[in-house]
Amino acid sequence: MTLRRFRPYFRYLRAVRGPVTAAVVYGLLFGATSGLGLPTLIKYVFPPIFDHSGPPMAMATVVLVAASVPMLFLLRAVASYLNSYYVQLAGVRILEAIRLDYFGKLQLLPLSFLQRRSAGDLLSRGLADTAQLQFTLTLMANDGVKQPMALLGALGFLVWQAFTTDGALLVLVCLAVVPLAVLPVHYVGKKIVKRAEQMQSQLGDVTTHFAENLSAAREVRAFGLEQRETDRFAAATRGLVLAQMKIVKYAQALTPAIEILSALGIGTTLVFAHRSGVKWETFISIITALYLCYEPIKKIGYLNSELNRGAASLDRLEVILHEPLSITDPAAPVPVGRLRGEIAFEGVSFSYNGDPPALRGVSAVIPAGTVCALVGPSGAGKSTFANLVPRFYEVGTGRLTLDGIDVRAMRLADLRRNIALVSQEPVLFNDTIYNNLLLGLAGATHDQVMAAAVDAHADDFIRTLPRGYDTIVGERGALLSGGQKQRVAIARAFLRQAPILILDEATSSLDSESEAAVQDALRKLLVGRTVLIIAHRFSTIRDASRILVFDKGAIVAQGNHASLYAGNALYRSLYDRQSATP
Numbered sequence: 001m002t003l004r005r006f007r008p009y010f011r012y013l014r015a016v017r018g019p020v021t022a023a024v025v026y027g028l029l030f031g032a033t034s035g036l037g038l039p040t041l042i043k044y045v046f047p048p049i050f051d052h053s054g055p056p057m058a059m060a061t062v063v064l065v066a067a068s069v070p071m072l073f074l075l076r077a078v079a080s081y082l083n084s085y086y087v088q089l090a091g092v093r094i095l096e097a098i099r100l101d102y103f104g105k106l107q108l109l110p111l112s113f114l115q116r117r118s119a120g121d122l123l124s125r126g127l128a129d130t131a132q133l134q135f136t137l138t139l140m141a142n143d144g145v146k147q148p149m150a151l152l153g154a155l156g157f158l159v160w161q162a163f164t165t166d167g168a169l170l171v172l173v174c175l176a177v178v179p180l181a182v183l184p185v186h187y188v189g190k191k192i193v194k195r196a197e198q199m200q201s202q203l204g205d206v207t208t209h210f211a212e213n214l215s216a217a218r219e220v221r222a223f224g225l226e227q228r229e230t231d232r233f234a235a236a237t238r239g240l241v242l243a244q245m246k247i248v249k250y251a252q253a254l255t256p257a258i259e260i261l262s263a264l265g266i267g268t269t270l271v272f273a274h275r276s277g278v279k280w281e282t283f284i285s286i287i288t289a290l291y292l293c294y295e296p297i298k299k300i301g302y303l304n305s306e307l308n309r310g311a312a313s314l315d316r317l318e319v320i321l322h323e324p325l326s327i328t329d330p331a332a333p334v335p336v337g338r339l340r341g342e343i344a345f346e347g348v349s350f351s352y353n354g355d356p357p358a359l360r361g362v363s364a365v366i367p368a369g370t371v372c373a374l375v376g377p378s379g380a381g382k383s384t385f386a387n388l389v390p391r392f393y394e395v396g397t398g399r400l401t402l403d404g405i406d407v408r409a410m411r412l413a414d415l416r417r418n419i420a421l422v423s424q425e426p427v428l429f430n431d432t433i434y435n436n437l438l439l440g441l442a443g444a445t446h447d448q449v450m451a452a453a454v455d456a457h458a459d460d461f462i463r464t465l466p467r468g469y470d471t472i473v474g475e476r477g478a479l480l481s482g483g484q485k486q487r488v489a490i491a492r493a494f495l496r497q498a499p500i501l502i503l504d505e506a507t508s509s510l511d512s513e514s515e516a517a518v519q520d521a522l523r524k525l526l527v528g529r530t531v532l533i534i535a536h537r538f539s540t541i542r543d544a545s546r547i548l549v550f551d552k553g554a555i556v557a558q559g560n561h562a563s564l565y566a567g568n569a570l571y572r573s574l575y576d577r578q579s580a581t582p
């Protein structure tokens with residue numbers, strides 16, 4: 001049954017033991033007052049009011065009897081309120097815990113896994129599916145206690161009557177009909193699971209569209225894609241509507257189906273009531289108890305369909321939560337302090353998700369303190385080569401060592417502390433410039449931050465901004481120009497003081513004025529470090545003490561500029577083509 005599906009997640013309930021216990025206690029109270037309380041009043045408390053055969057009742061007694069109704073409902077209402085309150089409290093806590101688990105997992109997953117999925121899809125799982133799961137878990141904690149309790153209370157009353165009152169036969173007939181109401185519940189539940197999965201995945205599509213559209217706001221306007229985008233969004237939304245309506249169709253059929261069955265039960269009961277000659281109050285109290293049985297069954301049915309929807313969301317979350325972490329710390333890490341910075345590739349092959357290999361048996365030794373340029377046509381594998389060093393991806397075959405230590409033998413934090421990275425499109429966080437710089441080195445002093453900004457030629461432009469270092473840079477740094485972002489990123493790399501520096505097209509999107517400043521900043525940054533530099537402009541590359549020429553995933557030549565220009569046709573053609581265009 002579906003409930004078993006959730007067992008591993010009851011640990012989330014355990015963390016909110018207090019609220020859940022309170023919810024259960026008030027749920028029990030609610031159940032008792034609902035299922036048992038009302039029929040008991042009808043059968044035993046009310047009748048004297050209508051019995052005028054004996055001496056007249058004292059007014060005080062009449063008032064007391066009458067007051068029992070609001071009293072019972074007050075008790076029931078308070079129990080229901082407190083039950084719901086504590087259930088919701090537990091629910092939001094659970095949601096928080098699941099979201100944190102999910103988010104935490106996303107931080108650890110390898111890049112290759114995240115790149116296979118769209119941000120919208122990951123977002124929708126993290127927001128919509130966790131919300132569905134929260135709803136399901138709290139409903140389970142809530143109606144999963146309250147409703148069975150109310151049902152038991154009502155059934156208890158019926159059984160009690162069966163043994164103490166004439167007309168036990170009637171009661172048994174009534175009881176025989178009750179379980180029938182469960183039939184549609186079971187059938188509908190099965191129908192709903194599949195459709196819930198469809199709906200959540202449609203929701204993922206809608207979110208994907210949203211996220212993609214917002215990130216491409218400029219392209220949409222530049223290419224006049226407004227209508228096309230709106231049409232595509234409309235199609236995704238329409239898909240969502242259809243998926244939602246399929247669920248509505250089944251979920252909403254449940255209540256009428258159960259009500260028809262219960263009406264049948266009452267009809268049958270009337271016939272037997274007439275023939276067995278039971279008392280009026282007995283009959284009414286039994287009908288009440290019977291009615292009070294159906295309500296919980298209905299709710300339990302709804303709970304069942306929600307369990308199925310929750311299970312669908314859980315499946316979607318588990319795709320992420322259960323994804324094995326392929327890039328992790330080793331069990332017995334080699335202690336690593338500050339590396340000297342020698343990089344050695346030994347017959348390294350690598351392929352992205354089973355595609356044809358991006359690197360084929362690459363070997364190269366880059367001595368500590370060397371500036372090494374990677375050159376080659378687009379798609380030759382230069383970025384892939386550089387991205388293996390911080391272990392963003394795992395080498396397929398072969399070995400990659402730093403100072404002779406396999407990168408897989410180090411703790412990830414130790415490895416990455418020794419590497420600074422500046423990429424083509426540096427991403428800044430939506431925070432102040434100062435805090436963005438500080439990311440380079442946790443705990444850097446104010447003076448260190450300032451010195452790094454000066455070295456990176458960032459200080460001069462930062463001071464012209466209205467709020468200086470306290471300027472908020474916008475999402476991904478959108479309020480700064482490309483060159484400004486680049487200089488902040490370089491300052492961040494300065495601050496990191498890492499022995500290994502990776503510059504992947506760090507200057508390719510700059511105008512010539514910022515480029516001069518950035519080049520100057522870079523020259524200072526290169527000193528005394530092992531540098532892997534990928535650049536379009538050969539002005540940067542010519543000075544490198546070593547150049548690796550990449551073609552189709554292999555290193556086809558290496559040496560310095562003069563020897564490669566003389567001896568390698570690919571290098572010469574790349575160089576000449578670049579020099580020809582001003």
Ligand SMILES: Nc1ncnc2c1ncn2[C@@H]1O[C@H](COP(=O)(O)OP(=O)(O)O)[C@@H](O)[C@H]1O
Binds near residue numbers: 115381385
């Ligand atoms: N994240 C990725 N997923 C799948 N394939 C990729 C990914 N990144 C690069 N590739 C492929 O790997 C090959 C090498 O790419 P890359 O190292 O980026 O080349 P370069 O930096 O030399 O232009 C290319 O064929 C490219 O299509």
Ligand SMILES: [Mg+2]
Binds near residue numbers: 384
């Ligand atoms: Mg590249």
